[in-house]
Amino acid sequence: MDCGRIMRSGLGHNAGLAMTLPIDEARLWASLHELAAIGQYRDEDTGLLGVNRLALTDADAAGRRQVMRWFEQVGLAVRVDRIGNVYGRRSGLDDSLAPVLTGSHIDSVPTAGAFDGCLGVLGGLEVCRALDAAKVVTRRPIEVCFFTDEEGCRFGTDMLGSAVACGRLPLELAWSLVDRDGIAVKNELARIGFLGEVNERIGPPHAYVELHIEQGPVLAAEGFELGVVTGVQAISWQELTIVGKSAHAGTTPMHLRRDAGFAAARIHVQLHEMIASGRYGAEMRATMGRLELAPNRVNVVPGRVLCTVDLRNPDDARMADAERDVAAYWRSLAEELRVSIEARHTARTASVTFSAEVQAVIAGHLRDAGVRHRHILSGAGHDAQEFAAICPTAMIFVPGEHDGISHNPREYSTAAACARGARALGSTILTLAS
Numbered sequence: 001m002d003c004g005r006i007m008r009s010g011l012g013h014n015a016g017l018a019m020t021l022p023i024d025e026a027r028l029w030a031s032l033h034e035l036a037a038i039g040q041y042r043d044e045d046t047g048l049l050g051v052n053r054l055a056l057t058d059a060d061a062a063g064r065r066q067v068m069r070w071f072e073q074v075g076l077a078v079r080v081d082r083i084g085n086v087y088g089r090r091s092g093l094d095d096s097l098a099p100v101l102t103g104s105h106i107d108s109v110p111t112a113g114a115f116d117g118c119l120g121v122l123g124g125l126e127v128c129r130a131l132d133a134a135k136v137v138t139r140r141p142i143e144v145c146f147f148t149d150e151e152g153c154r155f156g157t158d159m160l161g162s163a164v165a166c167g168r169l170p171l172e173l174a175w176s177l178v179d180r181d182g183i184a185v186k187n188e189l190a191r192i193g194f195l196g197e198v199n200e201r202i203g204p205p206h207a208y209v210e211l212h213i214e215q216g217p218v219l220a221a222e223g224f225e226l227g228v229v230t231g232v233q234a235i236s237w238q239e240l241t242i243v244g245k246s247a248h249a250g251t252t253p254m255h256l257r258r259d260a261g262f263a264a265a266r267i268h269v270q271l272h273e274m275i276a277s278g279r280y281g282a283e284m285r286a287t288m289g290r291l292e293l294a295p296n297r298v299n300v301v302p303g304r305v306l307c308t309v310d311l312r313n314p315d316d317a318r319m320a321d322a323e324r325d326v327a328a329y330w331r332s333l334a335e336e337l338r339v340s341i342e343a344r345h346t347a348r349t350a351s352v353t354f355s356a357e358v359q360a361v362i363a364g365h366l367r368d369a370g371v372r373h374r375h376i377l378s379g380a381g382h383d384a385q386e387f388a389a390i391c392p393t394a395m396i397f398v399p400g401e402h403d404g405i406s407h408n409p410r411e412y413s414t415a416a417a418c419a420r421g422a423r424a425l426g427s428t429i430l431t432l433a434s
């Protein structure tokens with residue numbers, strides 16, 4: 001990436017168009033909410049309308065088809081690869097050149113809002129519409145994409161499609177992953193009609209830029225309008241299978257129990273105590289998002305538990321320390337409670353640093369346009385972290401309302417903030433593709 005040449009040539013900020021691309025705020029907002037209506041549900045806790053488009057379900061398939069229709073309406077050449085990733089290509093003056101990619105995901109967690117992932121895909125689509133309106137053809141082709149199962153919460157590992165595209169996960173492994181009902185990725189891709197033929201491994205793009213909501217409180221709390229993302233923290237997902245002995249809740253004395261549920265509870269408390277100790281840095285986060293007791297009946301001591309441990313840490317060494325220490329803890333706990341504990345890593349990515357050059361292009365546009373911005377590390381995983389391994393990559397964050405809550409139907413950002421993010425995305429793409 002010879003950003004220096006682009007910057008020196010003055011094309012760096014396409015002064016004529018910097019942050020003035022005719023992004024249509026209302027059209028972007030309407031597309032976000034039209035997509036959010038697919039897989040919609042009424043959240044019983046908040047009473048709000050949320051989004052449930054788990055990867056490769058019928059709802060995800062319907063969302064995929066809607067976005068593909070929009071891609072085709074804008075004249076993008078659409079292709080589907082063998083892991084179900086979808087690419088919409090906008091020709092450039094020289095189509096032999098490596099494209100600039102932008103995109104994200106449209107699969108969601110079961111309690112999602114309208115923005116996570118979708119803003120990046122529909123923001124990229126809006127950039128193509130704005131370039132058409134401005135009658136701009138870039139030197140390089142541009143591709144807008146969405147990747148399969150970024151969330152990872154149906155088939156167990158996150159960034160599935162982008163990890164396969166960028167070579168971190170082999171296709172066969174990805175195809176073989178199964179959900180809680182034993183249904184495999186490959187079967188679901190075939191069932192919903194997204195088992196494409198295009199080779200899933202892509203040649204290195206010229207650059208990759210992703211627009212996403214921050215999903216945290218920082219930008220709004222500090223009064224910034226956009227964030228230039230410096231990278232992503234380390235992620236560790238483990239699935240624990242704890243086996244004790246089911247027993248009668250009334251007749252079994254406490255000292256004779258081998259209570260798998262109590263073991264899971266002790267591990268959960270230990271995680272919070274480890275964080276409170278500060279030994280793993282102030283940013284360490286731990287979540288036991290999944291906890292399934294068996295036989296899950298009021299009068300039976302749980303004989304078996306499946307639970308998950310999600311650890312996040314910006315520092316790789318401290319993440320390794322935390323994984324080592326919590327494993328040592330549950331090994332000793334297994335002895336103490338006379339249960340067996342087996343752990344399986346289902347996702348593990350080191351911290352990722354994004355391209356300084358691409359960050360500089362983004363920041364340059366924001367500075368030129370007087371947009372209040374700061375550099376910020378991403379607390380959440382993103383498809384961009386996979387592309388950072390194969391090409392210059394960075395992200396743009398849009399602030400969220402309500403403390404930036406996400407993975408909750410209350411997730412919200414304003415139409416103006418989304419359009420501002422899309423303008424920044426468009427200007428960055430214009431620079432990188434010129």
Ligand code: HGY
Nearest residue numbers: 150151158379380381
């Ligand atoms: O879990 C994550 O960080 C992302 O939402 N997949």
Ligand code: MN
Nearest residue numbers: 116117150382
């Ligand atoms: Mn996301």
Ligand code: MN
Nearest residue numbers: 109116151407
């Ligand atoms: Mn998410």
